[in-house]
Amino acid sequence: MISSSFPCHRAVLASCSPYFSGMFTSGYAEAKQERISIQDVSEVAMATILDYAYTGCLQMEPDQVQAVISAARLLQVDFVCCKAAEYMKDHLDVFNCVDVLMYADMLGDCGLVKASERYIASRFNQAALQPAFLQLPLPLLQSLLKRDDLITLSEDDVVQAALRWINFNQEERLQQLPALRRSFRRSFVSSKQLAEIESKLVYSESTNQRLGYERTEMQIFLQNEFLHTTHQPAPCYDPSTGRLYELHIPGNLDGLYSMIFTPDEELYLAGGIDATDVMQKKFYQYSHLLNTWEPRCDMISPRVWYVLLFQASTRSTERYDPSLDEWTPIPPIPHSTPARLCAVTLGDNIYVISEKGCYSFSTTENTWNKTADMLELPLSPQAVTYQGCIYCIDCDKEWRDFSGTVEKYDPANGVWKQTGNGQGFVFTGATLMKLGGSLYLFTVPKSDTIYVHQYDPEIDCWVLVEDKGRLVPPLQWLGTGYRVDCLMARMIPKCLGDWKLEHGLRVHSVPLRMFPYVSEDDLSDQESD
Template sequence: MDQQDQSYMFASLTRPHSEQLLQGLQLLRQDHELCDIVLRVGDAKIHAHKVVLASISPYFKAMFTGNLSEKETSEVEFQCIDETALQAIVEYAYTGTVFISQETVESLLPAANLLQVKLVLKECCSFLESQLDAGNCIGISRFAETYGCHDLCLAATKFICENFEEVCQTEEFFELTRAELDEIVSNDCLKVVTEETVFYALESWIKYDVTERQQHLAQLLHCVRLPLLSVKFLTRLYEANHLIRDDHACKHLLNEALKYHFMPEHRLSYQTVLSARPRCAPKVLLAVGGKAGLFATLESMEMYFPQTDSWIGLAPLSVPRYEFGVAVLDHKVYVVGGIATHMRQGISYRRHESTVESWDPESNTWSSVERMAECRSTLGVVVLAGELYALGGYDGQYYLQSVEKYVPKLKEWQPVAPMTKSRSCFATAVLDGMVYAIGGYGPAHMNSVERYDPSKDAWEMVAPMADKRINFGVGVMLGFIFVVGGHNGVSHLSSIERYDPHQNQWTACRPMNEPRTGEFMSYLETPSVQYFVDNNCDYCIWKMLTDACNWINVTVASLSHRRGLCHRGQLPLCGGRSLRVILPEHCPAL
């Protein structure tokens, strides 16, 4: 190598140089050397260098370089900044560090905001976000809004929505202004199990100062999704709550909500859809067990996140099984019956099951539940009034019409009046407190429909579908039952029908683009979204447009196997490999 090439080098000393520079400036400040500005707050005086303050604060830069009188002065007095906060910001200018605590942040953040010290302001916001709890989130939200901290305000609002049931019991909640309360309870992302929680929160807020706040009741009731309340609750509300009973506007709102239940022809109006839209909650689908190909039975479970179009694996079932029922009750997933694969002396065999197991999402574990009285596969499973119903199915020899229900409080299965007909491969739905058993096979393909009234423990036949169907999708939206696709014993179906319980009538809707069998649907918590699964089509997601029942194919992350699914908190799905979406907010009949 040429000697001349080694005669120079470039040394990068940025970090040690920066540290040395800051340390040197700090020593000069502490010794009051070369200081050209004194910041005065009350009786306190803080010595500093204009160039240092201007380098970290646009506020100081404008003060010392503009046409302000402070440009030539050697002392500046501050009237509206806390002494400790100003001292902390000056220390930050010379050290790059700042101490933030619950005691200092309330004065430090406004000072950083006024002086436009963005990094300190950002750290103050991050600190407050880390301190959010049910008792302070409303106060932090106000604080953030006052000083224009947009991200912190969003974080506080999100916390309020996600923890509303705790927040609405705090002192901060009761001290909300009417406008602040209106904004919170109008939020689509308020996370509540039922809309009753929102009403009770408003009622508690009004009773906190009933004389002053009673006048706001009708306006606040507009924020409650009243159509989502049950008829029983609405009726009891009218009878027992004198605040509502004595207010004409409140009575009108309750009457409109009752019309939603008793006059379904008005449900598809724009205003009604808005007031009846469910609030958002975490939307996930669980894919449970099922089959991989013709012979392999699965025990694995996966969770699908629609927001990110991704799947994750979860704890497996205790045994591989398929053709079971699945539903969600009390925040747990129940897998009921089906056909399970067992091993005996190294030889596998399949058996129709009466066993039941439940999955706890908090611990990601499965637990055994009391057995049913009968073995059932291809059964129907629904949840009604906090109880789990198992309907019909096939026990390996006979098609069943028997029904039993699981009572969690008693941890036992109880017999229920049997269906009028034996059914397997059928669909079930719950609407207006009634259980519907739709179509199926037993031992012929059926289009018949029957309905169970729990108050009478009795079944009655209702209007049949136009088509016989097995292995089809069913969903409940806006007070109607939708059935989709399936097989009629001769061919696969693309048809869709809608049942109106008040008219006891099925109406044909615009069909799918192609016939589908093995589709099972789940109503998400968005206003009208249906996810469903197809046994025969891979890697596709479908949606129905809200205005014309047009079907669109959309890409989605695929399941790893054909399997049963359920939507956490809503209707079960079962079978298939691909996902589709249906959005029939307005589904015109043909």
């Protein structure tokens, strides 16, 4: 084995390390030797500790941290141990959190164990798919599965994670089934899952609902301003209770960002401005439990602020794989896209709608296809999927005719048609929104009143309804004709802060446009609708 030598001073080492202090002030032979040998310390770890001893600065790379901590513990450099542990807390992600938990448990670092477990709880479904999860010792697995704050959509996910752990080494781990019996909440396990495992598992008698089940549909209002750079939280409105909450936005976005809520109920945000243009490459994923935005892989190309996947005025397109935290190019869209477009998912296809026409991208075939165009090409389209069809409206009418209709696209016949037998609406701003299994249209005429219309698919009619269900939040600036974007997402109220009335949102003269999430209509949605 090749060893490395580091020139240094006894006094410097002794001043920061009781290990070296005892070595140099005792009768040990090392006290008089010009060279001393340190076993079980890597070259990188030794260099890092010596840099700290001489400069007071501690710099590490993610793949070096465990070696640095182990060396610092051996050499009794407590400050380095603490700082390295803090570094690991600050750099937890889906791919390393389980490894960090096991390492922290081995070290007996309670603070790092707690931080790791909390992070795993916040990303449970993803963390449970990592190879390291299958290596967890039983006590750590039990500790995780018993947590009330697991962010998961179903108790079945918890059961499946435990069964994967058992099946990894079934011969030895089947005997651990009794030890896992108090980890599962029987009242929340599906009947199908119960039938599969009822004969093998005994469940916890706990009736506490896990935090991840407490999601509720909320409206997130986003105000994007070209001139506004002060960091502001976004108001989240719960129509079921009429309460307002606040969602913090990363402070380095300078007020410009876009946000989507995915079919698997993850919230992502893209933003960040370069020095020369209003472009964004930064990408974040929201952690409900930690109430923070976690950085993810930057996009390949800068994107204009109002489009997540597409580069305006070009054909560049890319997709994100959360399992790899990676952006990859996909075939370019056949036609250069204008500044204002919208995209929705339906089945295995992504539909892109703009005044240049409509295109669909097959995620299974990785190809683009031209579809039928809307009857009236929209300047500023906004769409949602509902009961297996796409509903779209041109939501910005300030610069032309003030009337508009909602058009419906049925992929079964590939045809667009007007809904409500051509029923028209007069507005300067409008948005479609799917909430609680119903489809709504909000319209804002020249006055500051917001009208709510509910769609009745049985008779193909939009019915004006009184907002008894608190669909419209109590925000005075919402109906003023100013630019506000609206995203529908399932959030956890307990994890959000209460909205503070002193949060004044600056407004400017850009028409109201509210966008719901890039929605999906899978089979379960169609059945429930």
